[in-house]
Amino acid sequence: MNLNPPSFSRFRHDGLELAYFDEGDPSGAPVLLIHGFASSATVNWVNPGWLKTIGEAGYRVIGIDNRGHGASDKPHDPALYHPPQMAADAAALLSHLGISEAHVMGYSMGARITAFMALAHPHRVRSVVFGGLGSGMVDGVGDWDPIADALLAPSLEDVSHERGSMFRAFAEQTKSDRRALAACIMTSRDLLSPADMARIDQPALVAVGTKDDIAGSAQALAALMPNARAIDIPGRDHMLAVGDKVFKKAVLEFYAEIDQR
Template sequence: MHSFTHDGFDLAFIDRAPETGSGEPVLLIHGFASTHHVNWVAPGWVKTLSEAGYRVIAFDHRGHGKSTKSYDPDDYTPDAMADDASALLDHLSIDRAHVFGYSMGARVSTFLALRHPEKVATLILGGLGYGMVDGVGDWDPIAEALMADDATTIDHPRGKMFRTFADQTKSDRKALAACIAKSRELLSEDELAGITQPTLVGVGTRDDIAGSAKKLADLMPDAEAFDIEGRDHMLAVGDRTFKAKVLEFLKAHPLG
């Protein structure tokens, strides 16, 4: 892995050359409590995209993985995290890239497209649909679950799911609790209507967190929705039909 410094954080990242050619860059932005490895390497995305001829860049968000941790919630706004992604592109001298985010990473990707539209050629949003606008439920129990001394005392289903996930990824639970406090900022329908880049929104049909992919896609002038059949929030990311759809979408929208 490599690292660079932005806004006082050392951010760890990978930069994988394509199997053949120079490759158009694809920036991958992972979800809450995950890492670049858990979200993108382990489910086969880095391999899939590299083999398809793309240059693959993925990083660990502040507070996650091998990047610097903070326990100050104000460090985890979507604006700040989107600016980390923009700074990584600058660090690598990449003017424009395809941007693909999952769950919280989809929210950060959308903020990136709004704050730095010239850098985002296309946008792929996985695991987050209309929840971008109307929220994704009450996440206070998740913060409580992350900070619980004894995981066996957690009875909130979603809290238990994310606590188990955080423990599996060996995450800094205090940093994640700070992150969850400020990273869920919503966007308005009017703001989303201003995203003109070609956009793909993919959500699992059993995902009870993300909200409707179609309802979100309908807000944007050049967006399409994709139902990831039979998958919930955790399993949709590695789905083979989703991989095929993403490759089809990228091929249809070259950087040019």
């Protein structure tokens, strides 16, 4: 497994240029990784060691920079950031790479995109991992309007909202386009109904940190799906759960079980 930072390629979909990496064993079962809000494929999957972990387990590892993020195009129109559109980007990447079916794992907003992809493109999705998003997929994850305000504020010092301040600082750390992120947060939180979740019949794993105050219950979300299980990521909040070793071990065991069938 090459431990150097992955090289990114680009493809076009829906009028946008989108960036992705394609690493690991080309003959291995493909795993498509979909990152969270204000993150990128590098920040969400490379830096916390996911690319190394999954690649060394023999998988082909593909990571997309969602529209508005990373090295992908960053439109400022909120109408372009609904989850079905980003799910269509992910499915188009599989088509671009000639991949008929993949394990799909998303974190936070990426988990929501993964769910929409599983519903709209079920034959492309071999399994789903929802990280950092539990019952909030259905019930909502609170009032995020202050986050858009925080992203558009003149400076971090002007932000008093706690969660807004956290995401504004994260956006500055990742050198993100804050106007694109503000547009994204306005429309990327479309909810799924319990009936929608019940239609996701692929093997599913839901993983949420026990100190995550954003995601909602992993167990409650898993209970809505016919073929799902939940795990707790002990002692981790929304940000720190991403690279946790308990999470990684559970995902590798989940994939091994599916691939042995």
